[in-house]
Amino acid sequence: MALRIEDYALIGDTHSAALVGRNGSIDWLCWPRFDSGACFAALLGTPEHGCWRIAPADPAASVTRRYRDGTLILETTFRTGDGEVVLTDCMPPRDGGPVLLRQISGRRGRVAMELDLALRFDYGRNVPWVTRLPEANGIRAISGPDMVVLHSPVPLKGEDLRTRARFEVAEGQTLVFELIYSPSHLPLPAATAAPETLLAHTEASWRGWSDxxxxxxxxxxxxxxxxxxxxxxxxxxxxxxxxxxxxxxxxxxxxxxxxxxxxxxxxxxxxxxxxxxxxxxxxxxxxxxxxxxxxxxxxxxxxxxxxxxxxxxxxxxxxxxxxxxxxxxxxxxxxxxxxxxxxxxxxxxxxxxxxxxxxxxxxxxxxxxxxxxxxxxxxxxxxxxxxxxxxxxxxxxxxxxxxxxxxxxxxxxxxxxxxxxxxxxxxxxxxxxxxxxxxxxxxxxxxxxxxxxxxxxxxxxxxxxxxxxxxxxxxxxxxxxxxxxxxxxxxxxxxxxxxxxxxxxxxxxxxxxxxxxxxxxxxxxxxxxxxxxxxxxxxxxxxxxxxxxxxxxxxxxxxxxxxxxxxxxxxxxxxxxxxxxxxxxxxxxxxxxxxxxxxxxxxxxxx
Structure with missing residues (x-):
């Protein structure tokens, strides 16, 4: 079941927007426009209708969150008995196609993490055809006119029509996941060469406007x-x-x-x-x-x-x-x-x-x-x-x-x-x-x-x-x-x-x-x-x-x-x-x- 409405936060790129829950789950995202069909629609149903969760494996992890000052970049801090990590979510300004960045940074100790991705197009109705990318980690999901590509820094596995991963994040370590939308008839979108730079550019863009x-x-x-x-x-x-x-x-x-x-x-x-x-x-x-x-x-x-x-x-x-x-x-x-x-x-x-x-x-x-x-x-x-x-x-x-x-x-x-x-x-x-x-x-x-x-x-x-x-x-x-x-x-x-x-x-x-x-x-x-x-x-x-x-x-x-x-x-x-x-x-x-x-x-x- 979806969280209470107030437990969500907004990220967006002035073309579309997503809702991110306190539990690290993105439960609503319409791509490529605000009024497009949702590829994550768990907000109006169940995780089987589309979501993307990244969170500690420990269900008792404590949570605090904030926006970076003057931006629409969301930081969710998870604390467990083993350590502390920060999940940073944003949708960078579009110079090309729609992109969603999720960065995991280790602050203390070593934290076991889980990733659970269920892509469902047309408001949770259509299960896409998912294939592995030819190089490194990552997947491509296609449903009719829509294609979404996930570039991942950790190995992924398919399970029950979902994509999952278990991994650990140590103090000082940073992992960046990149989800990219493209019309399915276009070539496969490449991963961003320097996602950290893209995140910094997003922050500077928002701060320059909001200041x-x-x-x-x-x-x-x-x-x-x-x-x-x-x-x-x-x-x-x-x-x-x-x-x-x-x-x-x-x-x-x-x-x-x-x-x-x-x-x-x-x-x-x-x-x-x-x-x-x-x-x-x-x-x-x-x-x-x-x-x-x-x-x-x-x-x-x-x-x-x-x-x-x-x-x-x-x-x-x-x-x-x-x-x-x-x-x-x-x-x-x-x-x-x-x-x-x-x-x-x-x-x-x-x-x-x-x-x-x-x-x-x-x-x-x-x-x-x-x-x-x-x-x-x-x-x-x-x-x-x-x-x-x-x-x-x-x-x-x-x-x-x-x-x-x-x-x-x-x-x-x-x-x-x-x-x-x-x-x-x-x-x-x-x-x-x-x-x-x-x-x-x-x-x-x-x-x-x-x-x-x-x-x-x-x-x-x-x-x-x-x-x-x-x-x-x-x-x-x-x-x-x-x-x-x-x-x-x-x-x-x-x-x-x-x-x-x-x-x-x-x-x-x-x-x-x-x-x-x-x-x-x-x-x-x-x-x-x-x-x-x-x-x-x-x-x-x-x-x-x-x-x-x-x-x-x-x-x-x-x-x-x-x-x-x-x-x-x-x-x-x-x-x-x-x-x-x-x-x-x-x-x-x-x-x-x-x-x-x-x-x-x-x-x-x-x-």
Whole structure:
């Protein structure tokens, strides 16, 4: 059975990523891209579905681990009664094909080690044909279009459709294992001439990038680890950032909310852009912005809520029914049917991201503005329609309040662009439509009897997305309706001081079961506290969220306060984006902040 989610760590090369367990087992790896079929899928099944374990033969060995400072190079230290070894794992930057390095270094004594490799392509379904390399140690595994080669410093043996080895590592000794992916029609990839040099190059590359992070007061190191994680979730060829490198990790252990997150959501656009810009990574922000523009180009009526890492649009959802799922959480979903949903908030998220980039000096183009104008003209015809909302419900469309607010935000950013940057457009018409949407939300999205905005028109149920209303500038933070909404969220959506998306007994996704608290929403509450001047509460909640990170500083999508364990796909970009933005908001003003997303920022629409 797979480890607890928090017992994994991420390594990656900005093309794909792997999860390495505290036990020295790599249980998830998709090659050659984030969205490729997994060749290690034990995370969603058993070791027979693919893994690669290197660890002491002594099952009682103690374990500690850390990342090398400023890098995505993982060091796992094993201590036994006979000695101590360090396992160093990394995926070097790609100059050629994908490579995974595993280095064993003896620190003390002499430690008996075991290697167990089970390569299984297509999410654990296909057992490859394995042959020995013609020279030295090593194997080649081929399954259809895929080939993986292992170069080993120790003898290997085949056993029960797996590759195994037993060896010892003495003090001062270093052994390097190299796993290389290649399309099967290409020549056999050679081993790296000097793997130690490649490891040093990987460290220098990460340090050169992460050392540029902008200070965030006492939380600078937490921000650095989060932006390194975001970099590790970036697909370098296009600039797209996946929501997570995993698929089908459950929002409830044994439940059915098991989604594939290896795609790029427009929902994350603005907050991701702001996190990168505040941390000082303008080039990465430009790459993300350019991915957004390329992915969304086309007919405005066909805009999607998410796209593939290259901008792909068909992300068909299917079930890998040969996998039992993480701790029995079934079905295992690959692909994501939500790509075909209508979510009106994405218009606002895209317009806001482009606007915030413009405000912060990113180069703009007439072509980008023409696309935005076309999207706004389409939005003007559909903004009144019900949609599936940012939480991607699957039981029918509604008029979600946040969706309408972000339709307002789309018009607001366009108006601000004309007024502040001299862009061309139908200013009077967009001003009038902006005012109409604002009035509509205040009339239908606010319930005076409970003193709060509500999740959808005609409902009395709350939705954590309402915490974003002051952040986007819809109303000032001190407006009684905003203060009432924050109070209502505290009353109805808090569990052990953390925020649920909505009440589980009033599930909005049409699926049975429950879920954990949503970490990004908890960061939004900390932001709301800061915006309303409650700096002590903001800081206390933020510090609480920092304590939920695992031992190497990673966050999942959700958390179970009762079981005290992580839930959902991991590591989750949106959680780390929330951490970065909240850290800068608190550091910038000693705990009290101003909205960083708003266009007009004054909530000046008719009420």
């Amino acid at each position: 540029r992070v902008q200070a965030a007061g006492p939380w600078t190191e937490a921000v650095r680890r989060s932006v390194i994680t975001l970099k590790g979730l970036t697909y370098r060829p296009t600039g797209g950032i996946v929501a997570a490198p995993t698929a089908a990790l459950p929002e409830e252990i044994g439940g059915v909310r098991n989604w594939d997150y290896r795609y790029c959501w427009l929902r994350d656009a603005t907050l991701t852009l702001l996190a990168l810009l505040q941390a000082g990574y303008t080039e990465d922000a430009v790459a993300w912005r350019d991915w957004l523009l390329r992915a969304t180009k086309g007919s405005p009526s066909q805009i999607q809520i998410m796209y593939g890492i290259g901008g792909e649009r068909r992300l068909m959802e299917w079930e890998a029914n040969w996998l039992p799922g993480y701790e029995g959480s079934h079905p295992v979903r690959i692909g994501n049917a939500a790509h075909d949903q209508l979510q009106l908030d994405v218009f606002g998220e895209l317009m806001d991201a482009l606007h915030q980039g413009h405000l912060r000096g990113l180069p703009n183009s007439d072509d980008a503005w023409q696309l935005q104008k076309a999207l706004l003209e389409h939005l003007a015809t559909v903004w009144q329609e019900p949609d599936e909302g940012m939480w991607e419900v699957r039981d029918g469309r509604r008029c979600f309040t946040y969706s309408k607010v972000m339709a307002w935000a789309a018009l607001d950013r366009a108006v601000h662009g004309i007024e502040s940057f001299g862009l061309s457009g139908p200013l009077d018409r967009w001003r009038a439509l902006r005012a109409e949407i604002h009035a509509d939300v205040c009339r239908h999205g606010y319930d005076a009897s409970i003193g709060s905005f509500v999740g959808s028109y005609g409902s009395r149920e709350l939705d954590a997305s309402l915490l974003l209303l002051p952040a986007v500038g819809f109303l000032p933070a001190e407006d009684p309706r905003i203060l009432g909404t924050i109070t209502a969220v505290e009353r109805d959506l808090l569990q052990d001081g953390l925020v649920r998306r909505y009440r589980p007994e009033k599930a909005q996704d049409g699926l049975p079961g429950s879920e954990g608290v949503f970490l990004a929403c908890s960061f939004w509450l900390a932001d709301a506290y800061a915006l309303t001047g409650r700096k002590d509460k903001a800081r206390a909640l933020f510090e609480r969220l920092l304590d939920l990170r695992n031992d190497v500083g990673l966050l999942s999508e959700e958390y179970d306060p009762r079981a005290r364990r992580m839930l959902g796909n991991f590591p989750q970009a949106f959680s780390h984006v929330g951490l970065v933005n909240t850290a800068y908001a608190l550091a910038r003003s000693g705990g009290q902040s101003k909205p960083v997303r708003s266009g007009t920022g004054d909530g000046s629409e008719p009420r």
